[in-house]
Amino acid sequence: MKCMRLRFSAHCYAAVPMPELAEVEYYRKIWDPGLGSKILRVHLHPRARVFRGEPAESLPAALTGATFQASHAHGKQMLFAFSRRIWLGCHLGMSGEMLCLPPDHAPGKHDHLVLYTRTAALTFRDPRMFGRLRIHEGKSPPAWWSEMPPAAGSQNFTPAQVRTALTRHPRLPLKTLLLDQRYFPGIGNWMADEILWQLRWAPATPAGSLPPSAHTHLHRTLQKISRHALATIGQTWADPPKSWLFLHRWRDGGHCPRCSNPLTRADLRGRTCCWCPDCQG
């Protein structure tokens, strides 16, 4: 449970996995102790649903004897590079987790992939199996990786990218659109709520109803929140400031850190949404 966020409630601590942009960046680094090491053995989970159509059976032969060379994160995607031009893509889904365990670790019920080095067991664990592992062989990274648009924290993230999303989907609620990884890679449920709360915009606002001047505001807020989250959660799992919605939105009964009025939590297009009906009326 070491890698899970601990969150205080009235009577207990609860473990919560939260695989959005900054959390993914944090998890990416968990395998770092294995960098430069040779993979001595590969364990595959017999069910391995997380491989979904990938030739998982080929992995042990491909990776045994290979060297773990580098890791990258982009939005909610991770990419691990090995020698022999082998690449391993990883998405944490809803409950995925990377672990670096002792080299004698016996694979658990939800450990879908374990790479054993001399000193560590690099593990991908995912109880709900909404996560995904992908295999690629080649000199360059796979297309699904290279073709992703810039993430919101990146220098290359442009107001034009925001404008395209808003104009192409004018009837979608802003909250729903912000979760679309084709335009905003890495933005997940808490980040989308945070962005709209900081902008004081109602989550259900149709994307097409914003004036052009608002596109700039949205672009700026996306960048600010992404960069701040990467600098805190992404580095040390530290919480963002208490003045953000972040710490107040996880359960019913929370209060707006700006106006102290009760927050609303409700379903919006199939996802939990939290907002301040006063600030974001």
Add this chain to the structure above:
DNA sequence: CATCATGTTATAAT
């Protein structure tokens, strides 16, 4: 036992 979960995707509907 019932409800809910911070993600994605196939399919249906507009």
Add this chain to the structure above:
DNA sequence: CATTATAACATGAT
């Protein structure tokens, strides 16, 4: 065809 809406996926915590 482009966009939008919904259900399904699997498991664990409360």
